[in-house]
Amino acid sequence: MRSQTQPSGLIEDKSIDYVPASERHGEVKSLFTLWFCTNIAPLAVVTGAIATHTFGLNILSAMTAIIAGHMFGGVFLALTSAQGPQVGIPQMVQSRAQFGRYGSLLVIAFTTVIYLGFFISNITLSGKVINNVLPALPVPYATVLGALLATAIGVVGYSFIHKINKLGAWVMGAALLLGMAVMLTQPLPGDFWLRGRFSLSGWFATFCIGAVWQISFSPYTSDYSRYLPAEVGIRRPFLYTWLGACCGTILAFLFGMVAVNLVGGNVEAMAAVRQATGWLGPVLMVLFLINIICHNGMNLYGAVLSLITAVQTFMPRWQPNAQVRVLFSALVLLGSVLVALAASANFVSFFINLILALIAVLIPWCMINLIDFYLIRKQRYDIEAIFRADGGRYGLLNGRVLAVYFVGIVVQLPFMENAFFSGPYSQLVPGADISWVISLVVTGLLYPLCCWRSDLRLAAAPRE
Known part of the structure; x- marks a missing residue:
C-alpha cells in the first residue's frame, strides 16, 4: 500500500495519494455546509433569474422547475460524493479504474x-x-489580490476548505434569507x-x-469527502451532500428570480438584487465577493489535483507531496493571472462559452463512473492496482x-445547443438543451452491456 504518514502542519500534506484509515477525520455533516455555501454564488443568482426573465414562466411554475431540476441533478452529485469515504x-x-491508466x-x-x-x-x-x-x-491589482486569496485557500487544502465553508454556510444562508x-x-x-x-x-x-x-460538479465531489472514515457508509454522505447542494442552489436561484421580478424591466440580476434588498444590498455584494474567492479556491484545488494526476500517470513511481501541490498551485496562479490580465472581455466570454460546451463531455463520464462504482464493482476498488504502473487489473487503456x-458524447450532437454549435434537433424542446438527457440514457444502457461482455464484473480485491 502507499505511504501512510500522519498529517501535520497547516497545509494539507497529501495531493492525490490514498488516504489510509489512520488519517481519516472529520464529520459527514460538513458535506452539507460545504455544498450549501459553495452554491450560494452570484452565478447561481443570475442563472435563477432566467426562469422568469428569459423563459417567461410565472413565479410558481418557475419555483417548481428550479426545485425539481436541482433535486434530480443533485442525486448524481451526491452519488459521486458518497464514493469518497x-x-x-x-x-x-x-x-x-474505468478507463485504464492512460485512458483516463x-x-x-x-x-x-x-x-x-x-x-x-x-x-x-x-x-x-x-x-x-x-x-x-x-x-x-484587484484581480491579482482575488487570485492570491483563492490560491491561499486551495493551497491550505481540504480541512480549511471545509472549515471556511462551514462558517460561510451560516453567514451566506442567513444573509440570503434576510434578503x-x-x-x-x-x-x-x-x-x-x-x-x-x-x-x-x-x-x-x-x-x-x-x-x-x-x-x-460531479468530477470533484469525492475530493471533498475522501478523508471521511469509510465507516460513514454511503447513505449519510449521499444525504448530506444532496441536501446541502440542493438547498444552497435552490435558495440562490429563487433569490435571483424574486429580485428581477420585484424590480422589473431589463435590469441585470445582480443589479436587481442590490436594488431590491435596499440597505442590505451593499453587504450582500461584499459577501458574494468573499463567496467567489472561497469557491475559486476549490477550482484551484481541483485543477491542481487533476494536473498532478495527469503528470503522475507517466511517472508511476513518483509520490507527489504537499510541496508539489504548492508548486503546481503557484504555477496555476501565475498562468491564470497572466491570462486574466491579458484577456479582453470578449475572450473571457468566449472562454466561459467554451467551458459550458465542454460540460457535455462530463455527462457520459458521470454515468460510467456511477454505474461502475455502484453496480459493476459493488462499491469496491483495488486501490493498489489503480496506482500500479501497468494499471493492474484495470489496464492501461480500456478501449470498450x-x-x-x-458514443455518449456523439449522441448529444444532434440535440446540442451552445455558442459554437446547434444540432438539427436542438429546438425539439424550444429553449431547452436536452442533449444531456439523451447521453444519460444511451450511456446508461451501453455501459452495463460493455461490462457484461468483458471481465470487468470480477470483484475488486480488498483495499489493503
Missing part, C-alpha cells in the same frame, strides 16, 4: 480545462467586484405573482439548467469503455 482517493484518480487522461484533460476556465473567469470577476467595493484599487424577507415584505408589484405563464418548454428548460448545474464514452 469508500475509495479514499480523488475522483479523477479513480477514473483509472482524456477525461482528466477535459476536467482540468473546465477547472482552469472557471478559475480564470472567477478571478476576473472577483477583480471587478473588488474594484467596485474599493475603487482606489485598480482592476489589475428574501426584505424583498417579500416590501410592497410587491400588482402582477408579481401573475406575471408570466406556465409553458412546458420553459418549465423543462429551467429544469434542465438546474439538473446540469448539479451534475457539472472509451468507445462507450465517445
Whole structure:
C-alpha cells in the first residue's frame, strides 16, 4: 500500500495519494455546509433569474422547475460524493479504474480545462467586484489580490476548505434569507405573482439548467469527502451532500428570480438584487465577493489535483507531496493571472462559452463512473492496482469503455445547443438543451452491456 504518514502542519500534506484509515477525520455533516455555501454564488443568482426573465414562466411554475431540476441533478452529485469515504482517493484518480491508466487522461484533460476556465473567469470577476467595493484599487491589482486569496485557500487544502465553508454556510444562508424577507415584505408589484405563464418548454428548460448545474460538479465531489472514515457508509454522505447542494442552489436561484421580478424591466440580476434588498444590498455584494474567492479556491484545488494526476500517470513511481501541490498551485496562479490580465472581455466570454460546451463531455463520464462504482464493482476498488504502473487489473487503456464514452458524447450532437454549435434537433424542446438527457440514457444502457461482455464484473480485491 502507499505511504501512510500522519498529517501535520497547516497545509494539507497529501495531493492525490490514498488516504489510509489512520488519517481519516472529520464529520459527514460538513458535506452539507460545504455544498450549501459553495452554491450560494452570484452565478447561481443570475442563472435563477432566467426562469422568469428569459423563459417567461410565472413565479410558481418557475419555483417548481428550479426545485425539481436541482433535486434530480443533485442525486448524481451526491452519488459521486458518497464514493469518497469508500475509495479514499480523488475522483479523477479513480477514473483509472474505468478507463485504464492512460485512458483516463482524456477525461482528466477535459476536467482540468473546465477547472482552469472557471478559475480564470472567477478571478476576473472577483477583480471587478473588488474594484467596485474599493475603487482606489485598480482592476489589475484587484484581480491579482482575488487570485492570491483563492490560491491561499486551495493551497491550505481540504480541512480549511471545509472549515471556511462551514462558517460561510451560516453567514451566506442567513444573509440570503434576510434578503428574501426584505424583498417579500416590501410592497410587491400588482402582477408579481401573475406575471408570466406556465409553458412546458420553459418549465423543462429551467429544469434542465438546474439538473446540469448539479451534475457539472460531479468530477470533484469525492475530493471533498475522501478523508471521511469509510465507516460513514454511503447513505449519510449521499444525504448530506444532496441536501446541502440542493438547498444552497435552490435558495440562490429563487433569490435571483424574486429580485428581477420585484424590480422589473431589463435590469441585470445582480443589479436587481442590490436594488431590491435596499440597505442590505451593499453587504450582500461584499459577501458574494468573499463567496467567489472561497469557491475559486476549490477550482484551484481541483485543477491542481487533476494536473498532478495527469503528470503522475507517466511517472508511476513518483509520490507527489504537499510541496508539489504548492508548486503546481503557484504555477496555476501565475498562468491564470497572466491570462486574466491579458484577456479582453470578449475572450473571457468566449472562454466561459467554451467551458459550458465542454460540460457535455462530463455527462457520459458521470454515468460510467456511477454505474461502475455502484453496480459493476459493488462499491469496491483495488486501490493498489489503480496506482500500479501497468494499471493492474484495470489496464492501461480500456478501449470498450472509451468507445462507450465517445458514443455518449456523439449522441448529444444532434440535440446540442451552445455558442459554437446547434444540432438539427436542438429546438425539439424550444429553449431547452436536452442533449444531456439523451447521453444519460444511451450511456446508461451501453455501459452495463460493455461490462457484461468483458471481465470487468470480477470483484475488486480488498483495499489493503
